[in-house]
Amino acid sequence: xxxxxxxxxxxxxxxxxxxxxxxxxxxxxxxxxxxxxxxxxxxxxxxxxxxxxxxxxxxxxxxxxxxxxxxxxxxxxxxxxxxxxxxxxxxxxxxxxxxxxxxxxxxxxxxxxxxxxxxxxxxxxxxxxxxxxxxxxxxxxxxxxxxxxxxx
Numbered sequence: 001x002x003x004x005x006x007x008x009x010x011x012x013x014x015x016x017x018x019x020x021x022x023x024x025x026x027x028x029x030x031x032x033x034x035x036x037x038x039x040x041x042x043x044x045x046x047x048x049x050x051x052x053x054x055x056x057x058x059x060x061x062x063x064x065x066x067x068x069x070x071x072x073x074x075x076x077x078x079x080x081x082x083x084x085x086x087x088x089x090x091x092x093x094x095x096x097x098x099x100x101x102x103x104x105x106x107x108x109x110x111x112x113x114x115x116x117x118x119x120x121x122x123x124x125x126x127x128x129x130x131x132x133x134x135x136x137x138x139x140x141x142x143x144x145x146x147x148x149x150x151x152x
Contacts, residue, residue: 014038020136021076021129025149027051033140033149035076043075046091051145060124063117066095076127085132086141090114091125119144 021044022036034048049056061069073094081088092114117124122144130139140149 017044020131023137024152025140026152027147027149031145031147031149033142035140041073041075043077043092046074046076049074049142051142051147056124056145060093060117064093064095066093066098071096086128086130089127089129090123091127093117093125120146 015038017038018036022038023034025033025035027033030053031051032048033046033050035046036044038044046057049060057072057074058069060074061067061072064072066072073096074091075094076089076091079088079090093116114125115123124142124144126143128141128143129137130141132138136151138151141147142149
């Protein structure tokens with residue numbers, strides 16, 4: 001009875017995420033962030049994260065012992081932390097081929113990777129998303145990397 005309604009809610013949430021969050025964000029010539037689009041997997045995948053020539057997805061994969069680095073799945077999830085137009089998101093590291101994860105959203109990744117990797121004393125998995133008047137994300141801040149990406 002509720003399954004159909006939940007599937008519709010899930011579908012609408014993915015459409016909304018693709019409209020308001022997914023996309024390419026840049027920081028001048030020194031940074032690129034690509035988020036999404038929403039798929040059947042939970043959260044939104046960060047598929048590119050480069051700052052000043054450094055591939056931070058590869059760096060995070062190395063720190064999380066994901067080998068090869070191309071097997072990393074770095075996914076954003078919303079938190080309940082909000083201030084004005086900003087909302088905090090956390091990213092979870094999964095190894096696409098790990099037996100524990102094996103394509104499923106397991107709790108193991110949350111337990112082992114949330115707030116586990118830092119740069120400059122700040123968590124690499126924290127992202128602050130700021131929305132504009134229409135509700136679309138216009139800026140994504142990565143505090144640990146000291147950079148703000150603007151929607152392209």
